[in-house]
Amino acid sequence: MEKNSILDFKALEKELQAALDADEKYMRENAAKLRAVEQRVPSYEDFRSIVLASHLKPLDRKDKTGGKRTVPWSCCVVGGRTSPEGVAIEIPQEEEPFQPGTTAEFYRDWRRRLRSGPERYQALLQLGGPALGRLFQTDVGFGLLGELLVTLANHMRPADRAAVLGVLHSLAGTGRFPLNLSLLSPTEHECCRALFQKLQATGAPGPGQEALSGEEQGAEQEQGLLQELWGLYQLC
Template sequence: MGDSEDINFAALERELQCAVEADKKYRRENDAKFRAIRQNVGSYEEFRDIVLASHLKPLERKDKRDGSRKQPWNSIASATRQPSTSQHEEMEASEFHPRTAAEFIRDWRRFGGSTEDRYRLLVSLGGEGLRRIFVAEVGAGLLGEFLLVLSECLRPTDAASAVAVLEGMSRTGRFGLNVSFLSRAERDACRRLARRLMDIAADAVPENAGGQAMSRGPRGATGHRGGDVVEKLKSVMQLYGVDVDSPE
């Protein structure tokens, strides 16, 4: 009986409501994405606008009759902005363990104001964890957001984890389609991330007995773990359309 009294039913109800809303949002945006593809939109920006506006509904005649709008312009943002701040203060990124895409999106949106928290969430889940969550596909433009976060927050000690995340994403459904919809800023972030990872891997190459680094140049290495990381990174980044050996 004592254990039941310690259960915070109000918090459980809020968590359930968040999960329900996140699932509705995921399905709504997923439907909007396929609708945009069927419409043959002309650019990624137009595609993203359709997805981001998927929750909006056209005004009816009764809404416009007296000139006063009874319905908020962005009801989704109004309903979710305040709770996300308080929840962020109560929980850290390491406490989230999403098992589905809907749960991940719910947790990801909670950290909307903290790029560092989003970065820690990606690193903690790892490439294999993210691949299992997004086995069908990475929806709602998340791939581009992942690249921006990794590029901005990458730490040298997390280089192997970042490569694993990139590899895990490349093994998700419809990955090539998601890459094709990356914006210019997201593609630039992907290139910056790849080159920084290459530099970190090259710096990690150990020296041989003669005191010389075993490398083929500033961005390549052979015969050591650093060289293996470089080759793996090259093959992964080819899937993202990035040639790490090409000039800036």
């Protein structure tokens, strides 16, 4: 058998797992929508909250999230003093990097681990646009696009302009993007527009400032990408 005809089973397995995750997510959210309709929720926000929480499961008593764990400690010298046997020494858990391999892992960490806006913002920049595009190639998911845009709008810094543009460009290339964009709430729409206005403002040179010749080409490319994104996000 020729080398170019050898199948990459790891890639096939990863692709199959991504498809299974997407199907599971679709069925779960669809079931949540049906439950919300049956319950006759009073508002769109209540309906949206039910769908967004469809992936959550109750924790078992043995489950433990965050915090510190303790281990028994035998006689040894700690800081120049002897610690008696049986004393519990607290060891902080190390924070794992945000590197989800599937959409299910992303949703899990986004909901349970990344609680604050700055944490979510840094995680998005750390992950980067290309990785986000691969994760959500099929679909970003109901409600998540709005959360991503709000996070970027609330915490975007001028120094991160290129990285934020990369994230926005990758999200615009995901499956069913126009549909997800149409489902944004009015508040999310306003945050999206505010984000683009910030990007526009940070790209313009200040009074008395001129772009260096070596930076002009990069600045022009970013500006061209921004203009393209204005149209893709239907803000023109």
